[in-house]
Amino acid sequence: MGCALTSQGHYARLSLWHEAPDRSWTPRAPLPGDREADVAIVGGGFTGLWTAYYLARADPSLRIVVLEAEVAGFGASGRNGGWCSALFPASADRLATVSAAGRDGAIALHEAMRDTVDEVGRVAAAESIACDYAKGGTLVVARSATQLQTARAEVEHARSWGRGEDQLRLLDGPAARQRLAAEGTLGATFTPDCAALHPARLVRGLAETVERLGVSIHEQTRVQAIEPGRAVTEHGVVRADVVVRATEGYTASLAGQRRAVAPVYSLVVATEPLPAETWEQIGLRERETFSDHRHLIIYGQRTADDRLVFGGRGAPYHYGSRTRPGFDHDETVHAAIRQTLVELFPVLHDARFTHAWGGALGVARDWMASVGLDRSTGLGWAGGYVGDGVATTNLAGRTLRDLVLGEDTELTRLPWVGHRSRRWEPEPLRWLGANAGLRAMTLADTEERVTGRPSLIARAMAPLLGGH
Template sequence: MTVRPPSLWLDGLDTPISTARPLARDINTDVAIVGAGYTGLWTAYYLKRARPDMRVAIVEKEFAGFGASGRNGGWASALLPTSLATLAKEHGRHSALAFDSAMRASVDELIAAAGDIAADAHIAKGGTVVVARTAVQWGRAQAQARDAIEWGLGDRVSLLDQTAARTRLNAAGTLGATYTPDCAAIQPARLVRALAAAVTDMGVDLYEGTPAKTIGPHRVVTPGGEVTAAHVIRATEGYTAGMPGFKRDVAPVYSLMIATAPLSDAQWRDIGLAQRETFSDYRHLIVYGQRTADGRMVFGGRGAPYHFGSATKPAFDTHEKVFAKLKASLVEMFPMLAEARITHRWGGALGIARDWHASVGLDAGTGIGWAGGYVGDGVTTTNLAGRTLRDLILGEDTALTRLPWVGHRSPRWEVEPLRWLGANAGLAGMSVADAEERLTRRPSLAARALAPLVGGH
């Protein structure tokens, strides 16, 4: 069955997407993976590279890349949802810096792996520029640069003055910016579909159109059959709450995006992003964007509501008011795009743990492993997760298995309606915080008060 692409990225594939071969019998395998997004596919890829004889099967409710892997902002970044300060407090400075280093190295590992599987993913490692467009935002940019120096990472985060910032990204009102080279712009759907093709060529059994009804020790139950395995890996990210027994483990929060028609060379000369840098700014309610290989502006952000009971539905992928706000924010940053035609609008669920701490692990007793809670920064993190799960499954003690996210257990989210009230209060509060700063020209008191709800430290 051919499916309708839910994003610009999936719409830009060379061949139509079709689902095929659902699981229709009981099978036994060495490793069963639930979810054919980046996490599940990278895990399968690195396992088969290390142990070609290992039997690996993946069950996927829709098709490979249906979720965030085929809909995200196209940032292969070194960002983590948990601050270095928090990691250091819990695990020590050395472990925190090791995690940071592993993430930066993972950007290059992902690029190399994409080359190995011949993925035409339109990758450009242009780094990330985050602009400051008010005096308060400029203060935050300066603080981030000072913080990087204190951590010994001054060579990875540069503070740009107004001229240098505008050279990279000529956003209206820019006063300065920070820049890091540790990010690549990619076409994420091209990468995930190429990865799915690569693992099937390596002998992985991929069953699409096969939802997992339950996950338990050494078994996955689907409508078409039961999978028994030594190890079962949950790689469901934003859809985790839909699995029995995992309702409060990860909250799905929607992020929405828009894309313009290809812009002219003159428009790009005005805007910048000559190296296809990814970009954001220092407001509280997150926005993000990139310049695509075919010259489109892709722009996204948070702001869509969390849905009661951690519900995820196709209808939630669109929200007219949020799309309108995204277009208004885009034009406010780049007035020259006021007449730009929007060709694609889409959204999807990302996964957030209660403490905003991504994690990966494997329970030796049950054989159940997991990775997730990426808070929208999963393109690179999934690659690190896949290699880490490989080592854990093979029983190897490596630098990856000693990173501070391994075995981390986040608190569960509150029961409803507290979860709904808290999540939406946090999202709404960030808009209030930005408005407060525009009025007072001082750091927001609302943002400080709401920090525990939205990952602040």
């Protein structure tokens, strides 16, 4: 969804990823008027396109229509950090409490997420989507005694859930620095369950793939309202037995949905391609994705063309759940992200930063991603990924396939299926609460630096942010 941009040139300048020369951003034709379909999907990002892909593969006779306000991959799907990971925004402990299956349900969802990382790679290979997929895993470094304590506790918690060394292990200082020589590294956690990829190449390749399978994609077609049996757009109405909402950070633009999902911005920078001698000092030889154990989230990857892409939170939530192109750039936050990266890797002090961008991700009120289909209305949905959507959207697409086809499968029994998050508070409470949460994570990092102990602020906030 989002704010209308009409030329291919505008779209190609949205992020580093959008500049991929092998991907066209010429908008497809808008909806020509009223039409009938079996399934209407609102949103041309990963959620919508994965859903269309798996439905078209399962039943080629289905009439599937994807409606997108801008172009497929305009939003978070095309401009994220490129982590295809097994991360899920809600903790295993939280999932066990919301699932009728309890602990078993939480374990099943974690295993499904692990398989999803591989599934994305399998489909990209099978459909010849060149998206620079490299499953190097994720390193989360500890750069203080407090962070190292956090890392140890995370591994111990994983063991309590039956997750062995093959899923998460603790690296000592030398082993961690061998993989990633971040300044001051004392240790790290490592999981193999993540792949780095080029998100815009994947989302545009997926759009081309579903078109070949007979799916209709109408871009430059803003959906104004979703109703049982109808997606109402500025160009006409699509009538369908099933209507799926796949709008994530832009959900508030739909009639009656302003408080369903809060858009929170994450900002990213990219360096120029770095020389081999610089990478020898940094590491990431297997294109591992990386972060550290601070509370205000950071994330990075080594791209296939040897750039360093690095992002983080810190940008404010905007009053009224607004999303605007101007919010993609915040020089204060971008400068802080660049400074953080140079602090991690002083060798980058003189490196040139070539790109800075951002985008809105979607946060449900309880920080719990969900997917579902209301059989009484035919309305389906998926979202609330809190920035962990590159893989989770694929799991959502496969789950929606089974729900639409009326099949009872292992996927449809996972604990996030059918979950209903309560609505966000009306303004100004929503603005106050969302920004207080962001501020609290900054203060938690400061608290740990000053006290040398795990943050009490973070502990107090954890239940509100999908934690234990």
